[in-house]
Amino acid sequence: MKIPQRGLGNVSFDEKSGMLVLGNKYSKRYYMNVAHTRKFMQTLLVASYCRRLVEEGRHAGIRELYYALKHTITGTRENTFEDQVESNAIAEDIEVSLDLLREQLNLTADRRGYLYGDILIRDGEDEFNASRLGRGGWAVPGTVEDIAFPEVSAEYILVVETAAMADRLIEEKFAQKNGALIVACQGQAPRGVRRLIQRLHVENKLPVIVFTDGDPWSFRIFASLAYGAIKTAYISDYLATPTAEYVGITASDILNYELPTDKLNEQDVSALKAELSDPRFKGQFWTNEIELMLEINKKAEQQALAKYGLDFVTDKYLPDKLGEMGLM
Amino acid sequence: MKIPQRGLGNVSFDEKSGMLVLGNKYSKRYYMNVAHTRKFMQTLLVASYCRRLVEEGRHAGIRELYYALKHTITGTRENTFEDQVESNAIAEDIEVSLDLLREQLNLTADRRGYLYGDILIRDGEDEFNASRLGRGGWAVPGTVEDIAFPEVSAEYILVVETAAMADRLIEEKFAQKNGALIVACQGQAPRGVRRLIQRLHVENKLPVIVFTDGDPWSFRIFASLAYGAIKTAYISDYLATPTAEYVGITASDILNYELPTDKLNEQDVSALKAELSDPRFKGQFWTNEIELMLEINKKAEQQALAKYGLDFVTDKYLPDKLGEMGLM
Numbered sequence: 001m002k003i004p005q006r007g008l009g010n011v012s013f014d015e016k017s018g019m020l021v022l023g024n025k026y027s028k029r030y031y032m033n034v035a036h037t038r039k040f041m042q043t044l045l046v047a048s049y050c051r052r053l054v055e056e057g058r059h060a061g062i063r064e065l066y067y068a069l070k071h072t073i074t075g076t077r078e079n080t081f082e083d084q085v086e087s088n089a090i091a092e093d094i095e096v097s098l099d100l101l102r103e104q105l106n107l108t109a110d111r112r113g114y115l116y117g118d119i120l121i122r123d124g125e126d127e128f129n130a131s132r133l134g135r136g137g138w139a140v141p142g143t144v145e146d147i148a149f150p151e152v153s154a155e156y157i158l159v160v161e162t163a164a165m166a167d168r169l170i171e172e173k174f175a176q177k178n179g180a181l182i183v184a185c186q187g188q189a190p191r192g193v194r195r196l197i198q199r200l201h202v203e204n205k206l207p208v209i210v211f212t213d214g215d216p217w218s219f220r221i222f223a224s225l226a227y228g229a230i231k232t233a234y235i236s237d238y239l240a241t242p243t244a245e246y247v248g249i250t251a252s253d254i255l256n257y258e259l260p261t262d263k264l265n266e267q268d269v270s271a272l273k274a275e276l277s278d279p280r281f282k283g284q285f286w287t288n289e290i291e292l293m294l295e296i297n298k299k300a301e302q303q304a305l306a307k308y309g310l311d312f313v314t315d316k317y318l319p320d321k322l323g324e325m326g327l328m
Numbered sequence: 329m330k331i332p333q334r335g336l337g338n339v340s341f342d343e344k345s346g347m348l349v350l351g352n353k354y355s356k357r358y359y360m361n362v363a364h365t366r367k368f369m370q371t372l373l374v375a376s377y378c379r380r381l382v383e384e385g386r387h388a389g390i391r392e393l394y395y396a397l398k399h400t401i402t403g404t405r406e407n408t409f410e411d412q413v414e415s416n417a418i419a420e421d422i423e424v425s426l427d428l429l430r431e432q433l434n435l436t437a438d439r440r441g442y443l444y445g446d447i448l449i450r451d452g453e454d455e456f457n458a459s460r461l462g463r464g465g466w467a468v469p470g471t472v473e474d475i476a477f478p479e480v481s482a483e484y485i486l487v488v489e490t491a492a493m494a495d496r497l498i499e500e501k502f503a504q505k506n507g508a509l510i511v512a513c514q515g516q517a518p519r520g521v522r523r524l525i526q527r528l529h530v531e532n533k534l535p536v537i538v539f540t541d542g543d544p545w546s547f548r549i550f551a552s553l554a555y556g557a558i559k560t561a562y563i564s565d566y567l568a569t570p571t572a573e574y575v576g577i578t579a580s581d582i583l584n585y586e587l588p589t590d591k592l593n594e595q596d597v598s599a600l601k602a603e604l605s606d607p608r609f610k611g612q613f614w615t616n617e618i619e620l621m622l623e624i625n626k627k628a629e630q631q632a633l634a635k636y637g638l639d640f641v642t643d644k645y646l647p648d649k650l651g652e653m654g655l656m
């Protein structure tokens with residue numbers, strides 16, 4: 001078996017596609033090499049389990065996969081897997097070898113996040129408009145491979161980091177008034193959310209705008225969505241949307257809007273410094289914003305905009321910033 | 329102003345209602361007492377902000393409330409609030425003084441969790457059936473006060489700790505086949521989810537069944553849902569459902585079904601020991617299960633049931649256990 005390496009040494013930023021991608025380094029796994037036999041066996045176990053899932057039209061979480069395959073091999077004291085770390089790694093090996101998403105092998109990732117806006121979603125026999133689900137919105141499942149979008153009236157995707165801000169936009173009818181499809185990722189965007197956004201961008205040509213807190217960790221939420229993450233560099237094709245744009249909160253916003261702030265802590269400072277040499281943050285925009293944040297030594301949250309009233313974000317901040325991007 | 333105390337010294341377990349409740353201790357807050365003036369001012373600020381929210385029919389998060397009210401008082405160097413901890417505490421003071429949920433004052437809590445099953449939900453002009461939203465389900469909002477349930481065909485609520493298990497039940501059509509309304513709480517149940525469950529129990533007489541991992545922290549997820557939590561003892565009336573029943577995973581399940589386990593760590597052991605003297609866990613069932621878990625020194629996850637195949641939980645485990653409860 002020939003398996004592309006997924007380690008940092010085989011990950012690089014591809015200028016052409018604008019994504020983190022894998023290089024050409026491979027590992028080989030031999031059945032007859034004692035050092036490889038265990039992993040060889042594990043790879044076949046996971047692969048055949050996935051095949052069964054696809055044949056039965058069932059999905060399983062990677063934790064279920066682990067428990068389903070863990071057993072003591074008859075006549076030995078050897079366990080197939082000692083720890084979920086082992087089976088997770090094998091699932092990723094198979095993903096990268098076949099150049100498929102694990103979701104396409106019916107392995108689901110953990111889920112979080114919801115969606116609100118004028119889009120018709122079809123899943124199996126169900127069809128519904130995600131702007132007609134009250135203030136709740138549609139909970140995005142871990143796997144969105146089988147979902148179809150028969151009608152998309154929203155004009156762009158607005159990814160929002162916090163549920164509180166997404167709910168503010170929903171209450172102010174920002175989706176209806178501005179043709180936005182609001183996607184709340186509730187922290188680092190899970191795979192289902194990243195894949196949904198990428199599919200809507202590729203299949204329906206929706207521009208993607210990202211709106212987060214103004215701190216180094218939120219910048220990384222944007223970067224993973226846009227350019228991919230090291231851990232999932234081998235599937236950036238499926239998960240990344242390199243044309244995604246960042247709306248804020250930026251260090252400039254903190255100054256321009258005189259936002260309430262908190263001081264950077266040590267972790268914040270070193271995260272910002274690391275970002276200065278991260279290829280995903282090169283270019284004048286990010287260099288300026290990161291250096292400015294280090295200089296003013298302050299960060300701010302999306303909710304800080306409430307200083308000027310609850311509707312400031314929908315009546316002033318987003319129109320200003322999206323206007324500059326040509327979206328409003 | 330007379331404000332009921334919310335500290336541990338004023339919280340007790342009420343045998344009659346089966347919930348954690350507040351006692352009769354009050355604090356008084358005087359405008360003319362210099363030690364009280366600051367809190368007095370803060371209380372009026374938050375109260376009048378809530379009044380405006382209700383009048384305008386708007387909702388705000390407690391973080392938005394903080395940023396909206398934080399400012400330097402004209403002619404002084406004094407800030408209205410230094411930290412969100414201050415404004416959060418005042419919001420709770422007002423909640424307890426008025427014997428109202430903060431959600432009824434249009435302050436929303438953070439949200440998480442989703443719902444799937446045969447129930448018609450009405451929110452404003454929207455009306456939809458939560459079993460027709462594909463595999464995603466309905467994302468439960470932070471505030472469920474204004475939501476109506478015009479038609480409830482589900483026969484009981486099955487609260488599920490992990491999204492992975494909730495999704496397993498959704499995929500196996502457990503909701504359709506067994507009249508269950510599946511509520512994924514994704515960890516400790518947020519206020520919106522607890523209130524939704526309590527309302528459906530009180531208004532529609534749905535029994536509530538809780539299905540979590542088998543460890544001390546999951547036991548607490550059940551206890552908070554059923555009997556309330558210390559932090560929110562003053563609103564147990566609104567959030568707790570004392571007739572809720574626990575289906576598993578129990579220590580007995582670990583033995584009876586020979587489930588894959590992990591060893592208890594130090595924190596697990598002291599949490600279990602603390603539960604032995606927690607009034608919410610008194611009674612033979614919990615005493616036995618907690619002591620058994622300490623004895624076998626093992627915990628297990630919901631997903632561990634996948635050892636016997638993905639449909640073991642829907643074809644064997646839940647029918648067995650719910651059968652004992654008279655629900656299947």
